[in-house]
Amino acid sequence: MGASKVIHAIYTDDDVLMSAVKKIKAEKHHIEEVFTPFPVHGLDKAMGLAPTRLAITAFIYGTIGLIVSIVMMNFIMIEDWPQDIGGKPSFSFIENMPAFVPIMFELTIFFAAHLMVITFYLRSRIWPFKDAENPDPRTTDDHFLMEIPIYNNNQLELENLLKETGAVEINIVEKDEAH
Template identity: 80%
Template sequence: METSKVIHAIYTDDDVLMNAVKTVRSEKHHIEEIYTPFPVHGLDKAMGLAPTRLAITAFLYGCLGLAVAIWMMDFIMIKDWPQDIGGKPSFSFLENLPAFVPIMFELTVFFSAHLMVITFYMRSRLWPFKSAENPDPRTTDDHFLMEITVRNNEEALATLLKSTGAVEINIVDKNEDAH
């Protein structure tokens, strides 16, 4: 049976937290999650997290938006319903390209932005009406919480965390919190 106990180490300073993360990782302990009231620069690297691939998806979504814009303008303005606007007939897409550039730009940004938000929410598992998973409400104000999985090493881990500057250490059973 897999253990569901975790240690919550609470810190009151982000610099102390950064040093604690480096110390805990150097001791080969796995940090499950860190809850902070604001973004802490360099925390992802200190935790050993892989770089995000969201920028790649943003580029792909932008390319999709550009392709949709080109197809849409070619179909609507050239093939389906060509119009004589200001004395300039729509004979071909390339002849009208300068007029289409703003539309292409806007749809590129629109697709990239909207699909990135949807991707971020899905990747973060943030569904509508989802209840918060924050283990301690103080982390939305002025405290930092490091969550570490316990593997029959509670005392040694608690001693290590105290030495890193944790102001409070709690051992929590995640199964009890889920019910």
Template identity: 75%
Template sequence: MASTKIHAIYTDDDILMQAVKDTRAKHYHIEEVFTPFPVHGLDKAMGLPHTRLAVTSFLYGLVGLTVAILMMNFIMIEDWPQNIGGKPSFSFLENLPAFIPIMFELTVFFAAHLMVITFYLRSRLWPFKKAENPDVRTTDDLFLMEVLVENNNIEEMAQFFKNTGALEVNLINK
């Protein structure tokens, strides 16, 4: 199914922010915004929901902590208890002060590595994937707002984006 989009190109991030706010007020559907650098507050201006990545990071950290506790209990207490430096090997709680650095490191390790994997899967960044950037100038110095036309008047939308300060307004049929 073909969809028609308008690409409005801006030269300044402040002009882009105001254009995003005006576009949302006009009830046009912003598909995506491409910027050469992160623009503070753009996600809120676009109306994007809050991310749940912090919750997943916490859960991944708990998985790492659980693996660390189970691994150290099995290796150092149950399977092969050893007297190292006169420290007791009778229970996990007696050795807890020595185990804290290992638990911390594995918590951070699991959280960091699983978050990277989650980020790549969520962003659909597969190995050898082609870039989906519609205009290469957005990697240098321009900002692009991609808006769906849907059932709106194309000429009216183009004039609206020109009035918001767009340098170029291009109609894209895909």
């Protein structure tokens, strides 16, 4: 069961936010989420997040695209309907592979790019008509929000720590358990 209350600490500078994240993690507090208007370099490492595995899926999707292109061209151009194009008969895939390389390259990129976008949206739980989960609209403009769950009545300690780290605003919010 998660915390029923969370602290939303608002920051106005990304460098202050980074030092705050490092200090809060050093004090062994769990940071649930950080909302930023732009990517903050190094924030994932400072929060202790695991590295992404999306690069592995990109390689797998590219490989699938390459296999699909090879199977497709072999069936269409060699097995199903071989043609003599410009005096070059289609007797085997290997003999015609130089002509097939651009298609193989394009389908590799096509599959990797499109399936990566779909994977990213599904993994991020972003789909059409989904309600925004952003707790404060200012984080889409120029503010940074750090969300920290409150456990075992550590609210006062957290508030003091957040004020020390440079938070310009601290709010206590009831957490919706549906998220």
